[in-house]
Amino acid sequence: MNEAPEGKEGTAMRVGFIGIGNMGWPMAANIAKAGHAVTVHDGSAERMARFVAEHGGRAAETLADLGGCEFVVTMLPTGQIVREVLTGGAGGGLAPHLGAGTVVIDMSSSDPLGTQELGAALKARGIALVDAPVSGGVPRAAAGTLAIMIGGDDAEAIERARPLLRTMGDRLFDTGPLGSGHAMKALNNYCAAAAYAATAEALIIGERFGLAPETIVEIVNASTGRSFVSELVMKEHVVTGRFATGFQLGLLAKDVKIAADLGEALGIEAPVSRLVRERWSLARERVGAERDHSEAIRGWTQEPDRKG
Numbered sequence: 001m002n003e004a005p006e007g008k009e010g011t012a013m014r015v016g017f018i019g020i021g022n023m024g025w026p027m028a029a030n031i032a033k034a035g036h037a038v039t040v041h042d043g044s045a046e047r048m049a050r051f052v053a054e055h056g057g058r059a060a061e062t063l064a065d066l067g068g069c070e071f072v073v074t075m076l077p078t079g080q081i082v083r084e085v086l087t088g089g090a091g092g093g094l095a096p097h098l099g100a101g102t103v104v105i106d107m108s109s110s111d112p113l114g115t116q117e118l119g120a121a122l123k124a125r126g127i128a129l130v131d132a133p134v135s136g137g138v139p140r141a142a143a144g145t146l147a148i149m150i151g152g153d154d155a156e157a158i159e160r161a162r163p164l165l166r167t168m169g170d171r172l173f174d175t176g177p178l179g180s181g182h183a184m185k186a187l188n189n190y191c192a193a194a195a196y197a198a199t200a201e202a203l204i205i206g207e208r209f210g211l212a213p214e215t216i217v218e219i220v221n222a223s224t225g226r227s228f229v230s231e232l233v234m235k236e237h238v239v240t241g242r243f244a245t246g247f248q249l250g251l252l253a254k255d256v257k258i259a260a261d262l263g264e265a266l267g268i269e270a271p272v273s274r275l276v277r278e279r280w281s282l283a284r285e286r287v288g289a290e291r292d293h294s295e296a297i298r299g300w301t302q303e304p305d306r307k308g
């Protein structure tokens with residue numbers, strides 16, 4: 001294996017990848033396919049073993065096994081879990097095992113204020129943190145064509161990370177200081193969640209009046225009410241009853257909460273974000289956090305499906 005401390009394009013890098021779930025799996029697979037030495041870590045030992053069997057690399061049974069990585073990518077459910085993994089627990093998490101100069105890239109959809117706190121804690125150890133959340137869902141994660149929003153205070157660390165990020169995404173946006181990528185991601189998902197809530201209400205009202213759901217979605221998609229949500233989520237997953245986007249309801253409810261909480265923390269009058277937060281929180285309660293996010297509409301009809 002090449003020694004490639006600078007992580008230059010074309011040279012193999014030692015990459016730790018934590019969280020090989022719906023998104024992390026195909027992202028880590030693309031890093032491995034690009035020829036980098038990937039060490040995966042996940043709460044599920046079975047997933048780690050399967051990943052190594054399919055894509056090579058190594059499984060890190062403990063966080064200490066990730067020591068020696070030049071880059072550590074996190075793709076975990078929440079920023080709180082990311083902080084716990086990096087600096088929490090009795091042993092202080094992964095950070096004490098990483099050398100100075102390591103770049104940690106948090107690609108999860110984390111909360112930006114927590115990211116700034118984590119950045120300060122890591123910086124004290126000479127470790128740089130870059131936030132690089134993604135958009136595009138599982139299909140674009142698999143294709144290596146994610147949109148990536150890059151925030152960070154260490155310009156050199158961002159440049160070192162960029163070739164690695166290019167193995168996972170083809171649209172890279174520099175958003176500004178540390179946490180700005182995470183703020184941007186939450187705001188984007190808030191827009192999508194608001195579109196879903198509005199389109200779901202149009203479906204519920206229209207159906208009660210006697211319109212067929214297929215007709216409503218078809219006409220919205222040919223008219224000014226269309227959005228990514230109406231064109232993909234409503235058409236392919238809600239009207240068909242497939243409910244299989246691969247993005248869990250609890251994760252989107254978390255993102256909306258991050259965006260609305262951020263507005264509150266900044267003292268902004270943003271009542272729509274608060275209402276959308278409330279609606280997604282209700283859907284999570286009634287439908288279940290683990291269910292597909294496209295099922296949220298079931299939580300807002302009079303007879304919610306409580307299978308979750």
Ligand code: NAD
Nearest residue numbers: 019020021022023024042043076077108109137246247251
């Ligand atoms: P997921 O639940 O499928 O995957 C999370 C993985 O993390 C699981 O494999 C789990 O075992 C592992 N994990 C959880 N806690 C852990 C811990 N303490 N230590 C080690 N491993 C742990 O979630 P996902 O859909 O892959 O989402 C990951 C992140 O990406 C979230 O922040 C989500 O909001 C964001 N995101 C998801 C999508 C999507 O379409 N699914 C799109 C963009 C962004």
